[in-house]
Amino acid sequence: MKRSDTPADEVCTTQRAAELLGISVSSVQQLVESGVIEAWKTQGGHRRIPLSAVLRYKAAPAADSGARPARQNGEATVLVVEDSPLQRAVYERQFAMWDLPVSLTFCENGYQALMEIARRRPQVMLADIIMDGIDGYEVVKTILADPQLAGMHIAIVSSLTAEDLAERGGVPPGVVFFGKPVNYDELRGYLRACCAQLQRAAQYDA
Incomplete structure (x- = not known):
């Protein structure tokens, strides 16, 4: 997807996203490839990620290893x-x-x-x-x-x-x-x- 009209200060590189999230670059790439974090590539093939998408992911609750309580019978x-x-x-x-x-x-x-x-x-x-x-x-x-x-x-x-x-x-x-x-x-x-x-x-x- 091409987003040449997006202001530069509203996007970040994979490296910057990794720094903001405190995870590795490869982990960010996995999140992008899975569609969890929105991203696109420039004409030169460089990945760009909306800063808002990074902040949304960072603010979302993380998983744990326990069970989520049942909401109702029949689940x-x-x-x-x-x-x-x-x-x-x-x-x-x-x-x-x-x-x-x-x-x-x-x-x-x-x-x-x-x-x-x-x-x-x-x-x-x-x-x-x-x-x-x-x-x-x-x-x-x-x-x-x-x-x-x-x-x-x-x-x-x-x-x-x-x-x-x-x-x-x-x-x-x-x-x-x-x-x-x-x-x-x-x-x-x-x-x-x-x-x-x-x-x-x-x-x-x-």
């Missing part, structure tokens, strides 16, 4: 397994904007995820693959091997290439894959479909 329980604090913060902000009927819980590694699954049996899980210790693939395989967890909606999120995934056995049947940087419109659609299906199932069971 879908969603577990997000992600070891990057930045990515967890991005998820938190996206979920807040979507206002889906979900109760959200974060885990930062596979071990925590397995403990959380044993305690609460979430209905939907989004899991990163590459993590230290027990990675996302191991968590997914554990769930698929347990008949009592057969109804869980599972999506894996990763920057791995198709070749890397194939070497690890590919995406298991019934599991949805989202590449990084995440297309949040597609993720929102997936979660809306999960919520609708769970609500229909609850009505049939009532």
Whole structure:
């Protein structure tokens, strides 16, 4: 997108945005590529970010590793397994904007995820693959091997290439894959479909 008419004092470089937010340049680039922070490129290929977008992001509440309290009965329980604090913060902000009927819980590694699954049996899980210790693939395989967890909606999120995934056995049947940087419109659609299906199932069971 071209914004040559924007005053120079209202925009900043990626480096300046990183300084204002107290994060790395690569983290700012990830936020821009994910669509969380608005940006555009000049004719020379240099990225420019509106200062207002940086300040909005800085003022927004950050994610934590705990569960968001349920707003009402009938919410879908969603577990997000992600070891990057930045990515967890991005998820938190996206979920807040979507206002889906979900109760959200974060885990930062596979071990925590397995403990959380044993305690609460979430209905939907989004899991990163590459993590230290027990990675996302191991968590997914554990769930698929347990008949009592057969109804869980599972999506894996990763920057791995198709070749890397194939070497690890590919995406298991019934599991949805989202590449990084995440297309949040597609993720929102997936979660809306999960919520609708769970609500229909609850009505049939009532």
